[in-house]
Amino acid sequence: MLDSLLGGFGILGTSPEMLALFVGFGLVVGVLFGFFGMGGSFLVTPALLMLDYPAPVAVGSGMAFVFGTAVIATLKHHDLGQVDYKLGVIMITGTTIGIEVGRASVYYLESLGLAGGIISVAYVVLLGGVGAMVTRDALKSDGGGGIDHEAADKDLDEYEIPEIAKKIQRTVRIPPMVTLRGDVRVSAWVITAVAFATGVLSGFLGVGGGFIRMPAMIYAIGVPVPVAVGTDLFEIVFSGGLGSYLYGQGGGVNLGIVAPLLFGSALGARVGSAATAVVDAEGIKIYFGGMLVIGAIAVGIGEVGSYIGNPTLELLGLVLVIGAAVAVAFAILYTTVSSLRQTRRQGTTVTD
């Protein structure tokens, strides 16, 4: 009974080497997610595509991984009181419909034999675009891209609503209007539109969409940063759960991929999250931006390799995408341990 269950879900079909690779990759992805609050999951689907998994399996398993990660992160943010349940519930409908539109597009493109290529191109544009934006912001050192750890520590009352969000709140006053945490009053339709647009992206790429949804919640709806993070994760639990269920019905979720990835990432996220208390994200953000740009180049190289039938290029793409993530995760761990040792030395000197 157990054998048939595990075999049916793909666990027994995954070799020990691949299980170890997924645990290790999950650990790296978890460190990045825990530290930057985003960006882990959208390395998973391209890596699976480069490992020659069919597009629905790569996207479906990526989404199921996002679902599991969101469950763990939401439990933590609930404990910190950073979830606006009203906003989350309103967003669930829009995101869920958006995810289903994105998922249907993947299967439609798969039936035309175009899914892998178009999803890879979308990743090149998205990773390259977000990576360039984060790198530019890091060079200018004015924040943006990932969670601002200091902003996340402020009281909700101290948080200032961005000017663009105030303008949207003043101009779009289509009822019903809702009041959110941080005393934000906004049309439910604005919330639904943001949720739908980011849902399409999630369903199409198998990502949580936090790197788009979080800025959208902050700049279009005007919610405080910590509430945007917590609510985004809460909402992904439901929309990602439903998206995974729909992909699962089509055979798109492989537990042999998701379970080891989650096993590694849950541990990595704890380490990455603990590192935020020690290391300033600004110093490492430039590496994060560079990693995304390298990820975009890697997916491009892998896709060219697949198109011209050159396995060396496909392997190079895979090595680059995993190598870049591993390098940034090590940079975080190294800087954390160095900072801790320095703090201890300074403490010892003061005591002396």
Next chain:
Amino acid sequence: MPGLEVPTWDPETAVLIGTILLEAIVLYVGYGGLERLFGPYLMKFLIGGEADAR
């Protein structure tokens, strides 16, 4: 397969997603417990001396 779908009840898929949900909760609780148990020792090992540098 192409086209929008309304989810229908599928026990096997429900068990699959339920397994992922259960794994996530077990990992949150399990790693949390391990962190409390071994966290101070790990800190001591990594930075040397007392683990109060945080």
